Amino acid sequence: PPIAPAAALGGLNLDARQIRRARSLTGAGVGYVVGDGCRLPFADGSLDTVLAVECVFHFPSRKAFLREAARVLRPGGRVALSDFVVAPGGLGRLAEGAKAAAVPESDWYGASSSPVTSAGYERMTRAAGLDLVIDDDITTETLPTYPAMRRLYHEAGLDDGVSATTYLEAVATAGLVQYRVLAAEKPTSRRAQPDGIDLRD
Numbered sequence: 001p002p003i004a005p006a007a008a009l010g011g012l013n014l015d016a017r018q019i020r021r022a023r024s025l026t027g028a029g030v031g032y033v034v035g036d037g038c039r040l041p042f043a044d045g046s047l048d049t050v051l052a053v054e055c056v057f058h059f060p061s062r063k064a065f066l067r068e069a070a071r072v073l074r075p076g077g078r079v080a081l082s083d084f085v086v087a088p089g090g091l092g093r094l095a096e097g098a099k100a101a102a103v104p105e106s107d108w109y110g111a112s113s114s115p116v117t118s119a120g121y122e123r124m125t126r127a128a129g130l131d132l133v134i135d136d137d138i139t140t141e142t143l144p145t146y147p148a149m150r151r152l153y154h155e156a157g158l159d160d161g162v163s164a165t166t167y168l169e170a171v172a173t174a175g176l177v178q179y180r181v182l183a184a185e186k187p188t189s190r191r192a193q194p195d196g197i198d199l200r201d
Helices: 016-029 064-071 091-100 119-128 144-156 161-171
Strands: 009-013 029-034 047-052 073-086 131-137 176-187
Touching: 009 016, 009 047, 016 029, 016 131, 064 073, 064 119, 119 131, 119 176, 144 176, 161 176
Parallel strands: 009 029, 047 073
Antiparallel strands: 073 176, 131 176
């Protein structure tokens, strides 16, 4: 059978310093672009896949990112991401726990205007014109990474990282926050925008 052509890979980051670092590690095989995840510098319908691992919680707007992903994807293309998501019924207990623990304000793991849930992701992807096809809770598989992260942050003298990671491990272990992998697909045929969905932030 004929061999499929190699995939064309690209990387995007808002910080030119991180782009330079990535180029030094990967060589010429990947094309890197300095750009904003909420204003993707790519043409409409130009990409097969958008991958956002360990980053979407740093973006100012998940809605804007998903709208942009939908715009740049070809019909049938997918956006895949990982994110910290509030567990069902966990929002009230999460707020109470943070208050009781006197957790300091921190944007170490990013900031969002409001906590996101799986149901919220379903609504956001649908509003962006995408179909949510994967939404998997992999929290248990991620728990062993927290001690290693704390050790690395401690060795680097990053106390904010140590405390933020300790808190995140605690709420994940308590079942209040989940680490989820999600994927949404752009339909192959055009469809009307669902009624009553506000695409604004």
